[in-house]
Amino acid sequence: MADPRDPLAAVWAATEAPARDLAFELAVEEAIARRRLALDAVTLAAVVAVAGLIAWLAGPRLAVFAEALAAPFAQSGSLIVVSMVLAGLAVWWLQAPPEPER
Amino acid sequence: MHPGATATDEDLVRAAREGARAAFQALVARHQQAVRSFLRRAGGGAADADDLAQETFIAAWSGLWRFDGRSSVRSWLCGIAWRKHLSQARSRARSRVREATDEGLAEAPATPDARLDVTAALMRLPEDQRAAVALCLGADFTHAEAAATLGLPLGTIKSHVQRGRAKLEALLGGGDG
Numbered sequence: 001m002a003d004p005r006d007p008l009a010a011v012w013a014a015t016e017a018p019a020r021d022l023a024f025e026l027a028v029e030e031a032i033a034r035r036r037l038a039l040d041a042v043t044l045a046a047v048v049a050v051a052g053l054i055a056w057l058a059g060p061r062l063a064v065f066a067e068a069l070a071a072p073f074a075q076s077g078s079l080i081v082v083s084m085v086l087a088g089l090a091v092w093w094l095q096a097p098p099e100p101e102r
Numbered sequence: 103m104h105p106g107a108t109a110t111d112e113d114l115v116r117a118a119r120e121g122a123r124a125a126f127q128a129l130v131a132r133h134q135q136a137v138r139s140f141l142r143r144a145g146g147g148a149a150d151a152d153d154l155a156q157e158t159f160i161a162a163w164s165g166l167w168r169f170d171g172r173s174s175v176r177s178w179l180c181g182i183a184w185r186k187h188l189s190q191a192r193s194r195a196r197s198r199v200r201e202a203t204d205e206g207l208a209e210a211p212a213t214p215d216a217r218l219d220v221t222a223a224l225m226r227l228p229e230d231q232r233a234a235v236a237l238c239l240g241a242d243f244t245h246a247e248a249a250a251t252l253g254l255p256l257g258t259i260k261s262h263v264q265r266g267r268a269k270l271e272a273l274l275g276g277g278d279g
Contacts, residue, residue: 007271011220012240017138017148020131024138024152028130028159029123035160 111175119166126166129175130159136176136241137183143224143236144187154190158183173250177243181251184233191229223273227266230254234262235270 006012073080109117109128117125137158141151161182162169169178224232233252237243238259245263249256 007274008239008267010274011143011224011270012139014220015139015142015224015240017135017142017151019135021134021138024134024156025127025130028134028156029127031156031160032126032163035164 112171115166115169115171115175118163126163129162133176133179134159137179140180140233140236140241141183141187143240144184144233145191145225145229146187150190154186155183157186161186174247177247177251180237180241180243181253184252187233188229220274223270226273227269230258231262231266231269234259235266238263239267 109125111129111132114125114129114132118129134155138148138151138155141154141158142148144151146154158179162179165182169175173181224236227235230252234248234254237248237251238245243251245256245259248254248263249259252259254262
């Protein structure tokens with residue numbers, strides 16, 4: 001680029017940045033990492049705020065819905081719990097590795 | 103060897119958009135010289151130019167989706183750098199006016215026959231002319247590329263380059279005698 005025959009070559013030579021500059025590249029990388037972190041924090045805060053707002057607004061309705069959903073199982077609740085515990089034990093017993101033969 | 107040494111700029115932009123950090127680092131490594139040199143020539147010292155160049159790359163990272171591939175990446179980056187430079191120059195001019203008004207001081211006019219060094223000679227050109235000269239003569243941009251980068255008409259760029267070159271040669275020639 002700096003043609004020695006060019007009378008303006010001295011201007012370009014005096015103002016040319018280095019071809020590689022690790023300090024500059026690292027500074028850019030660090031600034032972008034900071035920006036990314038800030039964006040992630042803002043996004044997370046926004047998601048949490050929206051989720052909290054939804055839960056706060058819809059909470060009473062959801063509670064009514066959950067109660068309505070659970071009503072048919074209320075009578076047989078203890079039976080279901082016992083069945084699930086037994087099923088869990090059966091799965092655990094079936095999946096246990098066999099004892100080594102002596 | 104740098105990670106993106108063989109990839110094209112467009113490939114690197116695509117990869118960077120998808121979140122590849124190494125791709126954006128490769129773009130910075132590839133174009134930092136052009137952007138920093140342009141800003142040094144557009145005005146201000148090396149330190150100011152480097153700060154602005156850093157802001158340019160951060161803005162480019164935030165706005166990767168805006169790159170449409172109609173211009174080169176180098177031209178796109180220099181365009182961002184130019185807008186940042188103009189905005190900084192405007193805010194500095196405002197604060198200088200405020201200071202001058204507060205203190206009742208006016209900026210001292212440049213001495214016409216002062217011996218100019220090469221950088222000072224460049225700074226004597228009007229802003230747009232300096233940028234056009236820096237891109238077309240200092241960084242081998244085509245006139246069309248410079249027009250797209252600076253957002254100026256092609257004819258204006260051609261005349262800026264021609265007049266700027268003549269003025270620079272005159273200033274530098276006068277400085278020697």
